[in-house]
Each structure stands twice: as structure tokens, then as C-alpha cells.
Amino acid sequence: MGRKAAGCGLGVILAVVLVISFVGWALSFLGGQAPIRQMRPVPVDMPPARGAAVPAIDVHAPGRTADKLTFWADPLAAEIGVSSAAIRAYANAELIAQDAWPTCNLSWNTLAGLGYVETRHGTYSGTLFNSRQIDENGYVLPPILGPALDGSPGFAEIRDTDGGRLDTDTEYDRAVGPMQFIPTSWERFGLDANGDWVADPNQIDDAALSAANLLCQGRDLSVPEQWQEAILSYNRSNQYVINVRNAAASYALGQPAS
Known part of the structure; x- marks a missing residue:
């Protein structure tokens, strides 16, 4: 036992030495700077600046x-x-919105701000190690279903409106998909964007375009008051507006939201 214990202790010491040596070696290539990305301050302008320019493509082409x-x-x-x-x-x-609603002036990073706040872009699962994924066809797996809107504290009461077709709940409605549409909103704003002729709130292209449809209803999102009104139409909370703005502004800077 004594020799085995001594061996373990030596192994730990050697491991520590190796780690220290590696860090020193790595820093020698970085001019002594730790490899930590410095985030730029997030502007508080509303609307947030536009993100990187999207290259033109034919949005009327068949398929995705x-x-x-x-x-x-x-x-x-x-x-x-x-x-x-x-x-x-x-x-x-964004490109489809430019074509369909040219006075809306929607930017992709505004949609990304919504996606970040709503579901971390379709990855949120409520646990650290079991995040969802978007598959190669753009579907969030497993599908995201919000809490039952049963009137409990913090939630509206909305009785089932779709027979559970979208949200699998025949008693109360639930928000569905990466952009969190309730069935009645999806019925009004849901659009197909992946070329399969089916509007599906669990498919990220469809969900993003449908969110654009909601935001662009008679609005010019380059106008601060109308941008704010659009985000409030998604969630009637001033803190929600700030959270979306901050995420969108971070993406415009080319850095992660936090």
C-alpha cells in the first residue's frame, strides 16, 4: 500500500509539472497573453446595428x-x-423579407436575438448535458415544447386551439419550436421557407421566416419605435426587448451573445 500510494503521489506531481510546462509553452506563442477572447462593449442603440451583410441568393429557387x-x-x-x-x-x-416586405428593413441578427432569448437557437433543453440539436434538414431534435399555458403563475391561460396537432397537448396550448410560436400565432404567421410546402414550427428555416412575418407586419424596423414595438409583439416585456437587443447587437459586433 505504501509503495502504491507513493507512486500515485509522484504521478500527480508529474501531471502538475506537465500542465505548468504546457501553459508556459502556450503562452510563449501568445506573447504572454492568456488565450481569452476580449468581448467588445455592447451598444445600447435601438434598433441594433445590422449584422454582417448577407450575400444575394435566389430565394425563389426550388428546395432549401x-x-x-x-x-x-x-x-x-x-x-x-x-x-x-x-x-x-x-x-x-432576411433575404425573403427584403423581397416580400421591402419596407420592413429586417436584419438577420434581430431574428438571431430572438432565437437566442427564446431557445438558444433551438438548443435549449433545460439541462447542461442534453442540449438539443438542429439536424441536417433543419429540424430541432427533439422538438421544443414550452410549458402548458394553464394560467399558473407567470403564464397566461390558453385552452387548446389546435387539438394538439402542433403542441401534442389537447387541454392547453404550448409554445412550439425554436422561435416558440403558440398554435394560434402559427396559424396566422406560419410560412414555409425550406421548400417542402409545409410550414413547420420545428423546422428552423420555417420558424425564422415566420418570425420575420410577425415582426414585419406593417412596420419599418429601421425606426427605433417600430423595432421596439415589433419585439414587444413577440413578448410584452421591456426586459425582453433589452435582452433581444443586446444579443442582436453582440452578433452585429461579430461576437457571441452573453
Whole structure:
């Protein structure tokens, strides 16, 4: 036992020495600077600045047009800490909005601000180690269902409106998908964006375009008051507006939201 214990102690010491040596070696390549990214201060302007310009694509082409933005979205995804699938969806929605509602002036990073606050871009699961994923076809797996809107503290009471078709709940409605639409809102604003002719709140392209549809209803989002009104139409909370603005402004700076 004594020799085994001594061996373990030596192993720990050697491991510590190796770690210290590695850190010293790494720092020698960084001019003595720790490899910690310095985030820029987030502006409080409203609306937030526009994010990186989206390259033009043919949004009327058949199929999933968001995929045409992969070359642009992949490096940006690594920079701002958002999946490429989500960025492509938001950018695709911006381009469709430019075509469909040219006076709306919607930016992809405003949609990304909403997506961050609502579900962390479709990855939120409520636990640290079991985050959701967006699959290769843009579907959030497993699907996101919000709490039952049963009138409990902090929640409105909305009795079932869709027979559980979207939210699987036949007693109360629930918010569905990465952009968290309740069934009645989806019925009004839901649109197809991935070219399969089905508007699905669990598909990130569809959800992003449908959020754009909601925000752009008779609004010019380059006007501060109308941008704020649009975000409030999503959630009647001033703190919600601030949270969305901060996330969108961070993405405009090319850095993760926090």
C-alpha cells in the first residue's frame, strides 16, 4: 500500500509539472497573453446595428434556399457561437423579407436575438448535458415544447386551439419550436421557407421566416419605435426587448451573445 500510494503521489506531481510546462509553452506563442477572447462593449442603440451583410441568393429557387448560404454562414458560426444552420435560417429569412416586405428593413441578427432569448437557437433543453440539436434538414431534435399555458403563475391561460396537432397537448396550448410560436400565432404567421410546402414550427428555416412575418407586419424596423414595438409583439416585456437587443447587437459586433 505504501509503495502504491507513493507512486500515485509522484504521478500527480508529474501531471502538475506537465500542465505548468504546457501553459508556459502556450503562452510563449501568445506573447504572454492568456488565450481569452476580449468581448467588445455592447451598444445600447435601438434598433441594433445590422449584422454582417448577407450575400444575394435566389430565394425563389426550388428546395432549401438557406443551404446556398452555407459558405457565408460557416465561418460566422464559429465567430459568434451560433450553429451554421440557425444563421442560414435567419439570413435566408432576411433575404425573403427584403423581397416580400421591402419596407420592413429586417436584419438577420434581430431574428438571431430572438432565437437566442427564446431557445438558444433551438438548443435549449433545460439541462447542461442534453442540449438539443438542429439536424441536417433543419429540424430541432427533439422538438421544443414550452410549458402548458394553464394560467399558473407567470403564464397566461390558453385552452387548446389546435387539438394538439402542433403542441401534442389537447387541454392547453404550448409554445412550439425554436422561435416558440403558440398554435394560434402559427396559424396566422406560419410560412414555409425550406421548400417542402409545409410550414413547420420545428423546422428552423420555417420558424425564422415566420418570425420575420410577425415582426414585419406593417412596420419599418429601421425606426427605433417600430423595432421596439415589433419585439414587444413577440413578448410584452421591456426586459425582453433589452435582452433581444443586446444579443442582436453582440452578433452585429461579430461576437457571441452573453
